[in-house]
Amino acid sequence: MRIALFVACYNDTLFPETGIAVTRVLERLGHTVEFPVEQTCCGQMHHNTGYQTEAVPLVRRFVSIFRDAEIVCVPSASCVAMIREHYELIAQQEHDPDFAREVRNLLPRIFEFSELLVERLGVDDVGATFPHSVTYHPSCHSLRMLHVGDGPYRLLRRVRKLELVGLPNQEQCCGFGGTFAIKNADVSVAMLSEKNKEVLETGAEVITALDNSCLMQIYGGLHRQGSSVRAMHLAEILSSSEVDG
Amino acid sequence: MSIRVGKTDRASSFPVAAKDALRNDQLRRNVRNATDIIRAKRALRVDEMPDWEQLRQAASDIKMHTLAHLDHYLEQFERNCEQAGGKVHWARDADEANTIAVALIKQYSGDQPAEVIKVKTMTSDEIQMNVALEHAGIRAYETDLADMIVQMSNDEPSHIVVPALHRNRFEVREIFREHMSLVDLGDQPADLADAARNYLREKFLRIKIGISGANFAIAETGSVCVVESEGNGRMCVTMPDVLISLIGIEKVIPTFQDLEVFLQLLPRSATGERMNPYNSFWTGVEPGDGPKAFHVILLDNGRTALLKDERERETLDCIRCGACLNACPVYRETGGHAYGSIYSGPIGAILSPQLQSLEHSRSLPYASTLCGACYEVCPVKINIPEILIHLRGKIVREDQATLRGSLSAECLAMRAMSTIFFSHRRYEAAQRLARLGQKIFERRGQLTNLPGLAGAWTEFRDLRPIPKQSFRDWWKTRAEATASSEEQS
Numbered sequence: 001m002r003i004a005l006f007v008a009c010y011n012d013t014l015f016p017e018t019g020i021a022v023t024r025v026l027e028r029l030g031h032t033v034e035f036p037v038e039q040t041c042c043g044q045m046h047h048n049t050g051y052q053t054e055a056v057p058l059v060r061r062f063v064s065i066f067r068d069a070e071i072v073c074v075p076s077a078s079c080v081a082m083i084r085e086h087y088e089l090i091a092q093q094e095h096d097p098d099f100a101r102e103v104r105n106l107l108p109r110i111f112e113f114s115e116l117l118v119e120r121l122g123v124d125d126v127g128a129t130f131p132h133s134v135t136y137h138p139s140c141h142s143l144r145m146l147h148v149g150d151g152p153y154r155l156l157r158r159v160r161k162l163e164l165v166g167l168p169n170q171e172q173c174c175g176f177g178g179t180f181a182i183k184n185a186d187v188s189v190a191m192l193s194e195k196n197k198e199v200l201e202t203g204a205e206v207i208t209a210l211d212n213s214c215l216m217q218i219y220g221g222l223h224r225q226g227s228s229v230r231a232m233h234l235a236e237i238l239s240s241s242e243v244d245g
Numbered sequence: 246m247s248i249r250v251g252k253t254d255r256a257s258s259f260p261v262a263a264k265d266a267l268r269n270d271q272l273r274r275n276v277r278n279a280t281d282i283i284r285a286k287r288a289l290r291v292d293e294m295p296d297w298e299q300l301r302q303a304a305s306d307i308k309m310h311t312l313a314h315l316d317h318y319l320e321q322f323e324r325n326c327e328q329a330g331g332k333v334h335w336a337r338d339a340d341e342a343n344t345i346a347v348a349l350i351k352q353y354s355g356d357q358p359a360e361v362i363k364v365k366t367m368t369s370d371e372i373q374m375n376v377a378l379e380h381a382g383i384r385a386y387e388t389d390l391a392d393m394i395v396q397m398s399n400d401e402p403s404h405i406v407v408p409a410l411h412r413n414r415f416e417v418r419e420i421f422r423e424h425m426s427l428v429d430l431g432d433q434p435a436d437l438a439d440a441a442r443n444y445l446r447e448k449f450l451r452i453k454i455g456i457s458g459a460n461f462a463i464a465e466t467g468s469v470c471v472v473e474s475e476g477n478g479r480m481c482v483t484m485p486d487v488l489i490s491l492i493g494i495e496k497v498i499p500t501f502q503d504l505e506v507f508l509q510l511l512p513r514s515a516t517g518e519r520m521n522p523y524n525s526f527w528t529g530v531e532p533g534d535g536p537k538a539f540h541v542i543l544l545d546n547g548r549t550a551l552l553k554d555e556r557e558r559e560t561l562d563c564i565r566c567g568a569c570l571n572a573c574p575v576y577r578e579t580g581g582h583a584y585g586s587i588y589s590g591p592i593g594a595i596l597s598p599q600l601q602s603l604e605h606s607r608s609l610p611y612a613s614t615l616c617g618a619c620y621e622v623c624p625v626k627i628n629i630p631e632i633l634i635h636l637r638g639k640i641v642r643e644d645q646a647t648l649r650g651s652l653s654a655e656c657l658a659m660r661a662m663s664t665i666f667f668s669h670r671r672y673e674a675a676q677r678l679a680r681l682g683q684k685i686f687e688r689r690g691q692l693t694n695l696p697g698l699a700g701a702w703t704e705f706r707d708l709r710p711i712p713k714q715s716f717r718d719w720w721k722t723r724a725e726a727t728a729s730s731e732e733q734s
Contacts, residue, residue: 019719185704191577192706
């Protein structure tokens with residue numbers, strides 16, 4: 001299958017290893033990955049912060065780049081939520097029937113990374129080995145908007161030598177919330193402290209999720225307090241093999 | 246007409262007020278304990294319902310239908326209530342409602358000292374009725390245990406359902422000791438309940454005028470419904486000679502049958518009970534049974550303005566169960582006072598800025614991570630995150646219309662980023678520039694002291710610097726390598 005990768009702007013810039021891991025996992029499964037280099041941002045940050053007018057050109061740009069893709073893989077649940085929850089509404093508000101039709105046609109081909117593997121490709125064993133203890137934080141967008149369910153757990157359980165540790169109160173938000181982390185930094189960090197207390201109590205070496213944004217928040221707090229727990233996107237764990245250790 | 250929700254003139258912005266709340270460890274412990282308990286009870290009572298999702302949908306449908314035909318149902322309610330011997334008054338705003346209430350109380354008090362007993366009503370807090378009554382020389386006694394605690398300690402409610410949720414029983418004992426002159430009062434729940442009972446019983450027996458809110462006003466019959474746990478509400482609506490019910494216009498529902506839906510959803514969502522211990526319904530007046538005179542004040546106070554926009558209208562579906570407060574990870578940290586309005590938590594963050602003009606509560610729609618926990622538990626399916634985003638858009642557009650707003654650091658940054666993202670060449674240039682610019686902020690492999698808006702991140706959290714190679718750089722390098730190896734072979 002030809003899979004177009006929308007890596008997400010913040011992954012591209014700050015977490016290139018996630019895009020690399022997605023590419024390796026999909027190629028290992030025998031698929032062809034394409035990366036349209038014209039891609040930038042899905043418009044989520046603008047839209048959710050209230051700059052909806054400024055988000056529209058980015059939404060149009062995204063649709064025009066990916067409209068002909070067979071499948072689009074997005075290793076960021078919050079970007080997928082932006083696309084699924086808001087693109088159609090934005091197109092309606094633009095009063096542009098052609099644009100609205102393109103959005104409607106494109107939506108069923110957009111998949112979050114774990115959704116693509118488990119639901120679209122029917123894979124839960126990607127042949128990975130990762131000899132570490134891992135705990136999983138279900139990010140709010142993956143949990144309550146995409147409803148990814150147990151897909152990520154199924155993928156993690158099939159990783160060789162991986163010890164999966166449950167995270168207590170896992171459904172509680174980590175406090176990131178996009179610009180919330182800046183505008184309400186004090187509350188954001190109070191929420192993060194609760195989350196990180198739970199993460200540390202699991203004793204896991206690695207915390208993983210489907211969103212590097214939440215992981216950036218969690219890691220940012222953990223590292224500031226001197227913890228050595230690593231934050232890794234699920235794709236990075238799934239791309240690991242015996243050789244990587 | 247100026248609309249205010251509670252004492253907003255004193256309110257700080259959410260981030261400022263939240264900072265104060267976060268320093269109060271006792272308050273945070275109380276809020277966490279209380280919300281944890283209610284959440285667990287709610288989950289238990291919701292999970293046992295096989296048709297919960299259908300009930301939510303039915304409630305949402307009934308509410309949306311009613312709001313689309315609100316004029317019809319309000320007039321039907323008025324007709325039927327008056328036919329049964331009640332009198333309906335219409336109030337455009339807080340001042341009008343308070344003026345009506347004061348006039349009625351004075352009229353019925355005659356030469357006697359003017360005193361009233363009150364059932365828990367958030368709507369009366371919304372219009373600051375107790376302040377208006379005090380100005381008019383009327384003594385008001387809150388009889389809901391939590392409201393009584395709030396009133397005695399000159400405090401503000403911090404939760405829609407549990408107004409004194411921020412207090413623990415040791416604090417309550419101190420408040421009671423002082424106000425009831427009980428030196429030896431114990432701190433066990435039974436001691437506190439006994440003290441409250443003795444204090445209130447005398448009021449119930451003596452005071453002739455009661456004030457209530459309403460959970461539902463039923464158009465078909467002109468009936469009013471109040472649900473509660475303590476029975477003090479039942480006393481207030483049955484014992485006095487005169488009952489005045491203050492009802493927000495969105496509380497009307499078409500038929501008695503509709504209660505079948507709401508009375509399943511409300512107690513389970515609010516307190517984790519299958520049914521409220523006290524469900525009081527009354528229709529007009531009945532000779533020899535209950536109050537001899539019954540007045541309804543139907544309150545608008547900004548509600549009509551929400552009806553025209555479909556997204557905003559959804560806010561009026563709220564049945565004030567408070568489930569969104571208990572589920573909210575932001576409320577959990579700050580409690581209710583930080584919201585600067587008697588309506589706190591996620592519902593407060595959308596209701597307050599819409600009822601009153603935005604200027605009093607512009608920071609509230611940003612007091613959320615959009616985590617969606619509120620929407621998930623809402624028994625009438627109000628899509629709170631979507632309404633928050635909608636209100637953020639309104640605020641930004643209002644800001645951009647002013648010179649100062651359009652030149653704010655945030656607005657300039659957002660506009661610049663939109664332009665950058667519109668071209669991958671500009672975006673790639675910006676990536677390179679950021680990589681260069683971050684060098685002076687790097688300490689031991691981390692960014693720990695960024696300037697400007699980003700400083701709010703690094704004040705508390707580290708940030709890994711932007712790596713030398715972006716994903717697209719890696720992709721291009723790999724594509725070139727593949728191409729050249731293919732050429733060589």
